[in-house]
Amino acid sequence: MVLKRERFKQLLAWKEKKNRKPLILRGARQVGKTTLVKQFGETYQNFIYLNLEKSDHANYFLKTDDIDQIINTIFLVNGIKLEQKNNTLLLIDEIQEVPKAIQLLRYFYEESPDLHVIAAGSLLEFALDKVASFPVGRVEFLYLNPFNFREYLLAIPNKSIVNELDTVPVENYAHDLLMKEFHQYAIIGGMPEIIKNFIESNDFTALPEIYESIWTSYKSDVEKYSKGSVSSKVLNHIINTAPFYLDERIKFQNFGNSNYKSREVGEAFRDLTSAKVIQLIYPTTAIEFPAIPDLKKSPRLQVLDTGLVNHTLRIAPDLILTEDLSESYKGSLLPHIITQEVISLQTFKSELPNFWVREKSQSSSELDLILSHRNMLIPIEFKSGKTGTLRSLHEFIDRSNHPYGIRMYGGEFNVIKTKTPKGKEYYLMNLPYYLGTKIYDYIELLLNDYKL
Numbered sequence: 001m002v003l004k005r006e007r008f009k010q011l012l013a014w015k016e017k018k019n020r021k022p023l024i025l026r027g028a029r030q031v032g033k034t035t036l037v038k039q040f041g042e043t044y045q046n047f048i049y050l051n052l053e054k055s056d057h058a059n060y061f062l063k064t065d066d067i068d069q070i071i072n073t074i075f076l077v078n079g080i081k082l083e084q085k086n087n088t089l090l091l092i093d094e095i096q097e098v099p100k101a102i103q104l105l106r107y108f109y110e111e112s113p114d115l116h117v118i119a120a121g122s123l124l125e126f127a128l129d130k131v132a133s134f135p136v137g138r139v140e141f142l143y144l145n146p147f148n149f150r151e152y153l154l155a156i157p158n159k160s161i162v163n164e165l166d167t168v169p170v171e172n173y174a175h176d177l178l179m180k181e182f183h184q185y186a187i188i189g190g191m192p193e194i195i196k197n198f199i200e201s202n203d204f205t206a207l208p209e210i211y212e213s214i215w216t217s218y219k220s221d222v223e224k225y226s227k228g229s230v231s232s233k234v235l236n237h238i239i240n241t242a243p244f245y246l247d248e249r250i251k252f253q254n255f256g257n258s259n260y261k262s263r264e265v266g267e268a269f270r271d272l273t274s275a276k277v278i279q280l281i282y283p284t285t286a287i288e289f290p291a292i293p294d295l296k297k298s299p300r301l302q303v304l305d306t307g308l309v310n311h312t313l314r315i316a317p318d319l320i321l322t323e324d325l326s327e328s329y330k331g332s333l334l335p336h337i338i339t340q341e342v343i344s345l346q347t348f349k350s351e352l353p354n355f356w357v358r359e360k361s362q363s364s365s366e367l368d369l370i371l372s373h374r375n376m377l378i379p380i381e382f383k384s385g386k387t388g389t390l391r392s393l394h395e396f397i398d399r400s401n402h403p404y405g406i407r408m409y410g411g412e413f414n415v416i417k418t419k420t421p422k423g424k425e426y427y428l429m430n431l432p433y434y435l436g437t438k439i440y441d442y443i444e445l446l447l448n449d450y451k452l
Helices: 007-015 033-041 055-062 067-077 082-087 099-111 124-128 149-155 160-166 172-188 192-201 208-225 229-245 262-274 306-313 316-321 325-331 333-344 391-399 433-449
Strands: 023-026 046-051 088-093 116-121 140-143 278-281 300-303 354-359 364-373 376-382 404-409 414-419 425-432
Touching: 007 033, 007 140, 023 033, 033 046, 033 088, 033 116, 046 055, 046 067, 055 067, 055 099, 067 082, 067 099, 082 088, 099 116, 099 124, 124 262, 149 160, 149 172, 149 192, 149 433, 160 172, 160 433, 172 192, 172 306, 172 316, 172 333, 172 425, 172 433, 192 208, 208 229, 208 306, 229 262, 229 278, 229 300, 229 306, 262 278, 300 306, 300 333, 306 316, 306 333, 316 325, 325 333, 333 364, 333 376, 333 433, 354 391, 364 391, 364 433, 376 391, 376 433, 391 404, 404 433, 425 433
Parallel strands: 023 116, 023 140, 046 088, 088 116, 376 404, 404 425
Antiparallel strands: 278 300, 354 364, 364 376, 414 425
């Protein structure tokens, strides 16, 4: 079974570039980087796969700095003629294992630009410290995350439902079916192996073993980016406990009922953020563009994949029977998966979204998500069902320089003109949960079609 990914389009565009540079595909382990590039390799006459965890493949880069010699050797071993370079894709996988290979990417660009080169790695941030001279301006980046909801819909048999998701605004007759599919996606998450297994078997009971294998592999990776025995213990503690703290903003000191100090926990979280396994989502207090994160305030946690969270918390069986996911796990599940959806839209850069806070001694407000668009900060609040107060959203709108707000909820799409309790008129877009991957299309619709 071939599972399509949105990034395939970007790879095709990269292939046709006149000034094409070696591409570094970045993302956490097991999100499908190698599979994606191997599928892309089928569009070439020749495809060469190197895995630098293998010593014989690593030796191509360890024994010489001469890029022509490296290419000649690789082509000779693979039985490919040099004149076929312009229709050959070379994948250098696990490139973080040989930092020198990262450095040599610049010479592929400068001395052999007709050869198409993609490098992939999962722990690149830790390898970059060992690169004597990073090829700035000689490479480009592409980011891959777990499957988002739209990619999940492309994978399931009912392909026509993707057309309904892509229709802006969505037709209300498609609402129930999209909610049903999103509910299922929110339970299993977006890890490729999980989705492939579930589509083939339609069996939830077959998934826990796979989740456990994936999560265990991340834990075993701890040693690869640990800075010592204490760091390893802290990292393991965070990986084991972080999913239990999604419903609150965290403090580093004594995190997870531990005795670890703030400095130790902070360093461990930064390492896990670099590995994209567990990331820190910081708040902003800004009401006008740009949304500058306040690193002095307590962050929220974002685990790589919501399916892994559900498995760790042992809540997946309950979610199958739950009608409104917004009430699941203290209301933290939907903000988590929609934030995951927003992160999945990052293509050529890796930036985490923010949430918004206003903290005062007598009252405080917190918005689930703030997105930047057209030099405006668009406030987004998640609410269960079709009702619920919007106190934090109103707090933001009363202070903002525009009349727009979004509520993501379990009801159908609509836009209403309304007022805050203080009397400011604004447009409220009520957006179903399943439109996370289309959020920027709907913000554009809101700004274009609704003006006071």
